[in-house]
Amino acid sequence: MxxxxxxxxxxxxxxxxxxxxxxxxxxxxxxxxxxxxxxxxxxxxxxxxxxxxxxxxxxxxxxxxxxxxxGQTGGAGIAGWIGKEARTTAPVWFGDDPITLDVAPHNLADSVQLVARDAYGREVTREEIGPGAGQIDWLGRTAEGAKLADGAYSFTLESRRGGEMIAETRVGAYARIVEAQFDATGGRVVFEGGTSAPAAEITALRDPA
Missing domain, CATH: 1.20.58 (Methane Monooxygenase Hydroxylase; Chain G, domain 1)
Structure with a gap:
C-alpha cells in the first residue's frame, strides 16, 4: 500500500x-x-x-x-483488457486470419443466414449457416471462394421460419484489444486494425487462443 x-x-x-x-x-x-x-x-x-x-x-x-x-473492473480498469480478445457487435478488422463469431439465431428458425457488411454498411456476403447456436469462424470468402479485401466488417443474423423473417440480430465478433482510451462516456477500447467500441458495449473477454 x-x-x-x-x-x-x-x-x-x-x-x-x-x-x-x-x-x-x-x-x-x-x-x-x-x-x-x-x-x-x-x-x-x-x-x-x-x-x-x-x-x-x-x-x-x-x-x-x-x-x-x-479503480473499476477489479482495480485494473479497462487498461487491464489490453491484449485480450473482446466480443463486440461493432465492426472489426479482417486481414489474414478468420474472425470468430458468436451466433445465436432465433430458437424457432428453420433457416439462418449470416450477412457480412463492409465499413460502409454494404452487404458483401450472405451464407446459410443453419439454426445451431455457438461459435463459428468467418473466413471472409465470396461465394466463388475469393478472399475479401482487408478491412472492417460487421455481421448480422437473419432468422427465418417458413421463408418469413422472424428475427434480425447483430452478431458478436471477437477482436484483440490493443489500446484503452478514457473519456467522459466511460472509455473506449481500440482493436487491431484501428476499429473501436465503447467499453460498456463489450459483452465478453477471453485470452487469445
Missing amino acids: LPAGNAAAGGFSGASTGADFQTFLTMLTTQLRNQDPLSPMESTDFAIQLATFAGVEQQALSNRFLEQMA
Whole structure:
C-alpha cells in the first residue's frame, strides 16, 4: 500500500494534483492583488497565466477521472483488457486470419443466414449457416471462394421460419484489444486494425487462443 500523499501507480495522485491546483490559484490571486497599479500586469502575461490556470484545472479533472476509471473492473480498469480478445457487435478488422463469431439465431428458425457488411454498411456476403447456436469462424470468402479485401466488417443474423423473417440480430465478433482510451462516456477500447467500441458495449473477454 502506498503511503498517504504518494503518487499512485501510473503517476496519478488526486491529492497532489489538487494541492498543485490550489497552490497555483493562491499564487495567481496574490499576484493580482499585490500588483503595482502604476505598472499592471501586461495583458499578454495575464492571458498566458489564465491559459496555464485552465490547463492545470483540466489536468486535475483528467487525473481524477483516470483514477476513478483505474479503480473499476477489479482495480485494473479497462487498461487491464489490453491484449485480450473482446466480443463486440461493432465492426472489426479482417486481414489474414478468420474472425470468430458468436451466433445465436432465433430458437424457432428453420433457416439462418449470416450477412457480412463492409465499413460502409454494404452487404458483401450472405451464407446459410443453419439454426445451431455457438461459435463459428468467418473466413471472409465470396461465394466463388475469393478472399475479401482487408478491412472492417460487421455481421448480422437473419432468422427465418417458413421463408418469413422472424428475427434480425447483430452478431458478436471477437477482436484483440490493443489500446484503452478514457473519456467522459466511460472509455473506449481500440482493436487491431484501428476499429473501436465503447467499453460498456463489450459483452465478453477471453485470452487469445
